[in-house]
Amino acid sequence: MDRIRIVGGERLTGTIPISGAKNAALPLMIASLLTRETLVLRNVPRLADVTLLGRILGNHGVDITVVGKKVGQATTDGQTFKLKSAEIVDTTAPYEMVSRMRASFWVLAPLLARCGEAKVSLPGGCAIGTRPVDLHLTTLEALGASIELEGGYVIAKAPKGLTGARVSLSKVSVGATHNALMAAVLARGDTLIENAAREPEVADVAICLKKMGAKIGGIGSATLEVEGVGHLHGAEHTVLPDRIETGTYAMAAAMTGGDVLLQNTRAELLESALDLLRSSGVEIEETPSGLRVARNGGGLRPVAVDTEPFPGFPTDLQAQLIALMCMAQGTSTVRETIFENRFMHVQELARLGARIDLRGDTAMVTGVQGLAGAQVMATDLRASVSLIIAGLAAKGETMIGRVYHLDRGFERIEDKLRQCGAHIERLSG
Template sequence: MKKLVIRGGKPLTGEITINGAKNSAVALIPAAIMADSEVVLEGVPDIQDVYSLLDILNDFNVKTEFKDNTLKIDPTNIASIPMPTGKIQSLRASYYFMGATLSKFGEGVIGLPGGCFLGPRPIDQHIKAFRSLGAQVDDDFGVITLTSPKGLQGTRIYMDVVSIGATINAILAAVKAEGKTTIENAAREPEIIDVVSLLTKMGAKIRGAGTSVIRIEGVEKLHGTSHTLIPDRIEAGTYLTAAVAMGDEVRVNNVIYEHIESYIAKLDEMGAKMEIGEDSILVHKSDNLQMVSLKTLPYPGFATDLQQPITPLLVKAMGKGTIMDTIYPQRVKHIPELNRMGANIRVDGDIIRVEGPSELSGAPVKASDLRAGASLVIAGLMADGETEITGVENILRGYTDIVGKLRALGADIEMFDDGQEEA
């Protein structure tokens, strides 16, 4: 068990470079097994979720090599092996193996995944898509068994709710289905375009990624290729928030502005001083922040994954504001921890009410999930005194070298194994 110790109040100065997108990587890696030769992914973040996926690939008899953010995946000798329990359940994104194995082998046995608990996240839309394509899907106490006795057939799939995971799984299952598939009310996130870019390079025929209607013409085979991941817009938003909170000239590099336009708009509204470059954003010292209200929505709206990281910044702002997370209304476990540090926040049904400004003080807190952990790191940087964060494993699932990156900006942050003496 690890813990982070942050001695807050230090101004941040310098440059930080954003890694490849976690939410792309966790879908691209399962997609790569559908090829019949080696796939090379560049810009893969060095995070725990990637290593969990590599463990799963190893069980499928897929050769991998991961070095300097370049991942080589050789599925030449892949075997159709049932994965009802164990590693497959260690992270939520392992559900992409359902679409990938169904497409590759016409079958699959996948245990339902874990990841951060953010309230109910049903996979009914995934299952509906598989069944629409002609698959037989059996759910036996969380173990999903997929078969396609007559082969998968192109069809029309309408998503009842906009879902990134279900859209990607439907694409994975449909790329080798016979005939044409249309996915309507599809999610539009940049990560979906990234997955489609890889599949297209592998030989898939897909049009409409980034719009709400995706059209797929089935192909018989997919081949190896190489692909570079898009930058991680959630990591970018997290570090931009830290820069607005505590920065004194911080440049965030490898950012696609259009991917976080809705987030930047909120920082602008608060009075943050930023210069938008071609692939970087320079944050100047930003004082006298004004409170805003925000609502999370499917892309291109305000991302639910940035709701928690922005909350400590709102604590610093003047006035009263509300947060409505329409994607995961139960994403509130960071609130009691922030209040322990001196924030004035309350959860009122599905609305988070924030009143500021409040001075934060260091305290022992726990990261209950990945983005709650990011929220507490930012709060620790802002707080007076020492903040000790446990549950660090959750943070390491999604942020590459968070300690090294923040220290390079001047933060006083250290990671310890529990029981290790603090230096």
């Protein structure tokens, strides 16, 4: 099993290219199930989850071609996928595939909308909370589907097709919004989706669906208006930059007192996180090619923040922020409101010398003078990268085990950091 070895203490300086957003690429790939024609996706990141979803979609009959590199294209440029599902050959998504990645559960809506039936295993993914699928199912029921749970599978049927309706989500959910949107675009009549997730990745999917012929209003707002159409056609779309990767590398630069250009990203994708970093003493400048993040060596100021749905501070940056605040001059308060079991990284950060007091859904992080390298273990995707951020600043050697989590959400992270001066390497076996 691979490990990552870091010798801390080096400032990060240079340029880090930001990859396409995993959380947009996955539902965009799934959207290919909605049309017989070819969907071309550019800037697709090279991630384990993307590869796994490709196999899952292949099981349904989607042909996926990865376009070769063009002249002058850098290795950091995203991939181009051509996805075509001329015929859906299987409407079942089996346990052995769906259990490995939660987002694959989202095939439920497009299979149901296009074929009138779907049988999808209940999902898996990172062990960071229960994350029930009730919202997904009640949404599809509101659009006229019959739903049964049998043997760990969701069996959804709508033999006469789905019918537009008013769908009011009881809580903000990115996954339920994706499923509602992909079901509604092929439903008869109009659908109103209220309390929809406003995340940029949701908007990116909606923009792509419009290119495919869907009629969607209110993109980027909490109310989506969908006028169903009889079919969708092919389209070309470029995946937006990954705001979580952007925020992660911004915090890594701040942690090391570095000066880094985050290339091919946009500030509006994570304004709340950038504002928080500025309040802690980090310099952030928008440039024509991305964001410049620097800290001039002054001490970090503590912060107080709650994780919230977009446009609030994202839960997917909570672990990274806690790592950064381990070096602040004072006590920070970080409250997790999205997932009930997302502090598993805390005990591993403590092995590096962090002082963190957990009080229910809140982490009280008291800054220390310095961290010391140690052997630690990753528990999930975001926890993995929080340990890397801490290890970059820790004195001596940090060895991180179970780093396969990283490959699910960060493309070539050790290469990107090494090119900016970090002493980091991946060890096999």
